[in-house]
């Protein structure tokens with residue numbers, strides 16, 4: 001048996017197979033540890049933004065939401081003279097941001113945005129409750145499950161003290 005004729009080519013062949021297998025194992029490891037495309041959370045958990053259905057779903061929800069808000073005589077007066085197209089665009093960007101989607105909100109913070117409504121128009125807890133109820137019923141209408149609705153409500157709830165300037 002010749003060393004150069006059989007054993008050396010055999011060693012080279014085994015070496016190539018080992019390198020090939022190792023590179024395959026490494027690249028599949030890279031794939032496994034990478035977060036899903038478009039996810040803002042490490043570890044593979046989808047953001048609330050993604051679970052709601054992304055931009056299209058949030059756009060649809062905000063449009064229905066403001067239709068409900070403006071149909072409610074108790075809260076409608078606050079939106080008198082407000083450009084609702086711009087308002088909806090700001091709300092879409094704000095919610096997208098707080099739900100873990102792309103950050104494009106450049107509007108005011110919640111205290112600044114609502115301060116004048118509190119001090120000049122008497123915006124209070126019961127108006128806030130109406131708005132939360134419209135948000136809840138909008139998401140239910142769109143078929144969002146109860147657990148996810150509650151997550152959205154919890155985030156909206158977390159803005160209450162700022163919105164009511166207290």
Ligand code: HEM
Pocket residue numbers: 075078079082087090091094106107108109113114117123127128131132156157159160163
């Ligand atoms: C769930 C909590 C709320 C959130 C997350 C929210 C979000 C927003 C955002 C993002 C803006 C735009 C800010 C800007 O102009 O840069 C805004 C403005 C406004 N919000 Fe809210 N809002 C909430 C509660 C309320 C409530 C309870 C009312 C009244 C019933 C209200 C009435 C308004 C009005 C009238 C404006 C426009 C103010 C203006 O342009 O002069 N909001 N809100």
